[in-house]
Amino acid sequence: MERPRIGLIGLGTMGTALALNIAERGFPIAIWNRTAQVTAKVVAQAGMLADRIVPAQTLADLVAAIAPPRAIILMIPAGQPVDDQLAALAPYLDRDDLVCDAGNADFHDTDRRMAAGLPFRFLGMGISGGEEGARHGPAIMAGGDRADWDRVAPVMTAIAARADDGTPCAAWMGQAGAGHFVKMVHNGIEYADMQMIAETYGLMRDGMGMDAAAISDLFTGWNDGPLKSYLIEISAQITAAADPRTGRPMIDMILDRAGQKGTGRWTAVEAQHLAAPIPVIEAAVMARNVSARLGERLAGEARFGPAPQPCDLAPDTLEQALIAGKILCYAQGFAMIAAAAQRFGWSLDLPRIARVWRAGCIIRSAMLNDMAAALAENPARNLILAPFFADLIETALPGLRQVVAQGTAHGHALPALASGLMWFDLMRTGRGTANMIQAQRDFFGAHGFQRLDGLADPHGPWGRTI
Structure with a gap:
């Protein structure tokens, strides 16, 4: 076997899948895990691919x-474990050797490490797609020196997912932590997309009295239209699955408490620093946090009564609401990426990012082809103003309004869908109400304001009160 030119550290679920993917694409690879038994198990279960895998007993052997x-x-947990691993590698590596952190790193940590x-x-x-993606084709978002990406690009593009046009979903995003930043925003959009689907599922289950099989049929139908995406596809499969123990729908046996690894929260926090409004993502993070407070929620139900009541909504209306919500969510995500490019001086290419997300990743969606085209036409324009998506929003908006109005009137919690609608209404209002806020700020803090007539009069007539 040809001597490997690439190695991998960390043989958890994702690391093992990625190593097998690299080997399957014809690249010899050396692997190491701090637990030697895990390394041996991976090789033993690799089948025909074992001939392309070199197991290492020690870190020195790997190098x-x-x-x-x-x-x-x-492929190890983010944070301190990465710093520890880099320190352990330092005595063995040469100046020209390259270490690629493919975990869910905070982009600030990536920036720090590159500057150190x-x-x-x-x-x-950044790598997205879960275990299946890592094994058969993920989406890959790299950040750092372009020359370093070019070194590993032949391997990374070979193992990446392919869009319908055959383009590999792997690309250099920009300098420093740009790759991990883009992956972070991807995960924030993922949180929001999942939350909006969950809200729609709740309306079908609690508002329209639909059983899991009927809900599955509806998701299946939606996956043949504008909502075609990985998350809608698996939602159809989830609601169709039966619990092997009870025979009941599996979805009905699952506790409504959602876990999280923190990347959605990072997105929300960073958006505040960038002054980039992403209310749909923020609402999704909030909803996950609330889901964890099961005891308090049960106490609330005991005190105030069960909230969700039947409501009269048509399936087509729900579909239109989800279409509008999805567009608004992605528009906010791309606007946040554009804000980061300006703040950090990164050469982030929005159409390229949309194209990388078309396959392999969790948020892959048929809409991303049109989003890439709209962003290529005018990257500085908010996606909601692109003619194709503006027309879609106009068509779908009445459905979103009806769903939010009826849903909230009947006690259904719709934080993500409602937040998207409120953001849209702010974005379409030329004369809003922030003049009152600015007047208040001037009243109590002499912060000043701009006049509509342009006259030079920076303060109001109220004078000082203290």
């Missing part, structure tokens, strides 16, 4: 197995 200049992928003067090359690389 020695890779032909220089080496490339090593880290590591004794080797370093690349941040």
